Amino acid sequence: MASDLTNGFSNYHNPTSSQLELPGSSVSDTLPRSEHHPQDSYVRSPQPSDSVEIGSPSRTNRISGNADLSGAIEVTNDIPFFLSHSFSKRPDNILERMLDCFKTKQHESRVFGLYGRIGVGKTQLALKFMEDNRKLFPYQFWVNSDKKDKIDLSYESIAEQLGLLPMSPNPKQTADIVRKWLGTNPHWLLVFDNVEDLDLVTTFWPRHLPATSYIIVTTRDHSIGSPNSPFTSTAEVKCFPAEKAAEYFWSLVSDIVMDPSQRGLAKEVVLRLDCLPLVINHMASFIRVRNMTLSDFLEEYDRDAGIAVEQKIYSTNIAYKDQHSDGEKLFTIMTPWNLSISEVSARRPEASALLDLLVLLDPDKIQLELISHFQPSASHIPSSQSRPHLPSQAISELVFQSLLDQNKDPNDRSLRVHRMTQAAARRRWTPDSRKLAFDNAVHCICRTYPRQKQGGSMVEQFPRCAMFTAHLRSILHYYQNNGIDLFPSPDFPEILAHCGWYFFERGETVSALEVLSAAESICETLGVTQSQTLGLIYNNLGAVFMLRRGQERKGLRYTKLAIENRRVTIPADNPEIQQLAISYMNYANDIQLVMPFDQEEQNIAAEYYNQALKICEKSPGGTARSQELVLSNMSFAYFRWGNLEMALQYVQRAVGLHTECAPDTSFMLYTMYYYGNIQWALGARDEAFRIHKECLKRRQKLFGDNSHYTTGVSLYKAGSLAFELGQLDYARERLTEAEQTFSEYDDDPGLWPRTLLKIGKVLLQISLRDGNQSLEAEGRMKWSQGLKKAREVLKDESFQGMDDKELDSLVRQVYQ
Incomplete structure (x- = not known):
């Protein structure tokens, strides 16, 4: 794993410090600091005039106890890069917490752990602490800790700087020498950056930490926050709050984006970037290099969210340098994610396949139920009857690699994928892994998403629809933009049709039309000309267009297509024949809204209503709700035709079924609405007013x-x-x-x-x-x-x- 590049929270003109007064030290709280730029070396190398034999009595006396350290020699190993000159105080006060931990005299040892996702600023916090307290820690050491061989190399560098390196060193010998020195000398600060294996790292620690010496660990491993960890204290480093992130981002680009009116877009930008410091800094550099406005950036970002991973920006971080043909070393933000993804791919193919699935879903909240249908290989995908199972080990691996977050609430163990993980993983796909990921995603969403039953209401299923709709649309969006050579199963347009009805019942007709039109297009791509799925799509499209003023004829055409498909594809003894009843009723409704509507068409509408009611009452699958729906629509039709006696008869039959139909649906409340209108027309004004108030109350309860x-x-x-x-x-x-x-x-x-x-x-x-x-x-x-x-x-x-x-x-x- 690579280190975190970004600063914690920055301001170009007001850098703050986290300077520490050691217990027993007489050094002032306020120490001077120099202004640095990213390309500067971190600290000066020891000068010949400063040379003192390490370990000599004079040296030891100079830097121990209450000594004045203002003239002490600075000794460092290869600290990878200097802290951004724009660093300033984070809003979460982590630096202050580190100070509190290290200043507490009661602690026998002082080890502070910084943990969190990729790119939140863990490394920069450690660097900031180093910089602010450099005069108190003449010895500052940096250990790249993601692999043992890199720890060995860092310890070799430390031994070399201390003048302790053997002539023919081996890793164990060098580690023992450095550990011994650390255990007997004060005033050092040691940072283990990007720790992957905490048990391994602790073997490099000295058995005893002098009172004025400290260790900082940065890691993605959240387990360091547990009570049994070897840390004096820990802090989770999180993304910035949105307002603070926007303020910080604006400070980085305001001298390029000169128009003050653009400032309001800063929050929109950082929200797109998850308020992640690493990405904010990178995108600020991108905007500066391109001399863009924020409006231009958002437009370009929306065209290709992957822009945030493929651009390269100059950096001096040796952990992220890639050599290019032009000889210059550039940083690509994909690198930290690539490192983790590559490791998962090599070690845990199942976890890699799961990640490929997850990055097709909406990243913010992924329910475990959804991925319980995950299949790790292409040979398993067609098994629609496969038993759900949770890939727990794969999840744990991805969480450990900080490619995935899992909610700690035991009642909601949902997952979250960082958007940069999403973009980086997609960019690494091969044609085969891309196909497997898409097939897996379609398989999972089709097994999980609620279905409209027999053409009825989905109101009862609204909560479950809400859980999965964002994931369905994420898969659809990817298919629409990158669907070449991808062939979804026939279940996919069916699920889209159900989702379209969910949107329709919620009154989100624009979204309904988008989803249903996509479903129709997919059926056309798959060569489907007649099917129950097409009947469902056509029926729901008809409903949407009938609500759109001026597009009623288009709605009528789709409703007729639904009837034609359902007549052919649904057997009379199948309970799904109730869908044909719904289409008959819808056509009878719709024909009345297309002008001119004469007596002949009224007779046609009445016949369609009677066919619908007959199916509801006599055919398999008929329910009180389906009967209520048809009776309600018949009452409204007769009300329109001026036959108030028949209208009242049908509406009272419909209302009489409401107890059996409970709880309320949007259809049942249309019945109440018609009932009130009919009573008003019959002169029962107080009763009509009561009914309409009850209808309003029930609609407010239903829709919130x-x-x-x-x-x-x-x-x-x-x-x-x-x-x-x-x-x-x-x-x-x-x-x-x-x-x-x-x-x-x-x-x-x-x-x-x-x-x-x-x-x-x-x-x-x-x-x-x-x-x-x-x-x-x-x-x-x-x-x-x-x-x-x-x-x-x-x-x-x-x-x-x-x-x-x-x-x-x-x-x-x-x-x-």
């Missing part, structure tokens, strides 16, 4: 707040009816909430101006009641705003919005 468009429709209806009944304050409250909902809803652009016009009327009425001129002004403003927007929607300057019939002309009938 007022943001769903159907909740907005209920807010408008309850407010409008309250206005008619003279309950002006209640009307104002509900309509204000409805306006907030519709101000950001675009699928039916008439909903917002209708609400503005209605609330304008309500405010004017209240202003008359209360003699409130400010409310009168607000009411006139809302009315004017609504009128202007309504005329834009209708493209009709004659629109006046004076009555409910005219207001309702702004929206489709289902929302009236």
